[in-house]
Amino acid sequence: MSSRGWRAVALGLGGLLVGAALSAPSVLAHAVLLRTIPSSSQTLAQAPGEVRLLFSEPIDIVFSGVHVSNAAGQIVDTGNARVDPDDDHQLVVALQPALPNGVYSVVWRSLSTIDVHPDQGQYSLFVGVPVATSLAPAGSALAFSGTTPATTLGRWWFYLAASLFGGVLAAWKLVVGPVLADCRPELRAGVHRRAHRLIVLGGVLLVVGTLFTAVAQAAAAADVPLSAAFGQPLADLLLRGRFAAIWWPRIGLEAASLGLVAFGGLEGLAADCALATLPGVLLTSSLTSHGAALPEITGIGIAVDWLHIIGATAWVGGLVSLLVCLPVLRNPDLSGSGEVDPESRRVAEPGDLGARLIARFSRFALGASALVALSGVTQAVFEVGSWSALLSTGYGEMVLVKIALLGAMLILAAFNTWHGRAQLFIAAAHTGHLRVLRRSVRAELALGVVVLAVAAILTGTPPDRSAAPPPIVGQSASSP
16 A cells, blocks of 8 residues: 555544544643632631642642632731642641631642642632632632743753654664665765764753753742742752652663764664663653543553654654755765676666655655554543534644644645655656755644644643533531
8 A cells, every 4th residue: 555545544543533532531631629628619607727629630749839818918827738648639738726707818839740730729718708709719720821931842842852863863774774775885974974963963952951841840840930940949859759750761861872872873783772762761751741640541641642752753853864865866876886786786776766765764754644643633532532622622722733733744745755756756857856855845844843832832731621520619617
């Protein structure tokens, strides 16, 4: 079956999966407030001794907190906000004794230990006074999305750098290297130097981006400016907790793989080991994704997100590799080694090198794009949950934008495959067709960069709260 045929099959399977599974229940993202004790929806006879909040995910004890204030803005809690040692989903704070009747505001901030995303909100308590429905109900947000421009930039940076490092390296090992095996040594050496410099640059950007991500995450977790994240916030983030347990292995793997490629080149065991570390690096991103917070199917959610990132980085990195190699096709008659035994193999005819490169790359890109499409559909099923949420929520609309961009990339990929195989290597029009192909590949790559930006935004954005279950009505103040 042709590449276009396989792409049609992949898209068809994706469509069937969407139609069959978008009725699945939606998931929560970030540490969503589920229950308040005492309740914010009834008048309390007297002030409670403590305020207790139950969240959907375990919360970080250092970067989470709650304060209670009176109508004059004075703090009336004892300042001992803490995570319940018996239940890390609960945040507790004691109140000062004998508080008078009135309206009290509860302001909370949480950091999920699973996806490491902050969230915050506020609600009101009514002690001895009628409930005012115009005041903030439990769980209402304070215009806070759980992400910052810096954390979004950090995720986008990671995706791009991983594509430049791992994606280009994978394309060299699986596509470019084997195709150029029959080239003249100087021709292969020239492409090798360009690819090696590009991959090393990607590795450097990957390490630097991981350092930047830690600073950005510390600033978001502590709710401080980026410049103020150095010091205690960064130490709290990197010396304890789940984020530290994931971040240190990530940067260690990145540094090791960069060293292997920088000093060992793109051939042999060193490059093979460097490429083998990339899935582990990408897995560290999936461990803090929305998929990691999926109830009951956490492992599946992480695996789907992991496969999605692998496919995306391979696809984008492969396009970069193709652009690096296309200048070689200007002189396809150089593809032969010049000294070939006629009985073993012939000297490549003009265009043979380019034809093999396009054919091999098409198979590589097909596998990557099919993986992106199928895993992306599965993610939408898990995280959006219904057709109505897909069409009516902000998160769903972002997913639709991403789907549209991926669709445009697939169309360009199909065109590139047809154009490359059917027309590029007609000797009489070689230069013109090469120019068209390069423009088309650049357009596909530009779309891929935008898709990675949308993915970075989606990773830091929770699915719309209207799709989540409403906060459970809290118990009375006398309840345990």
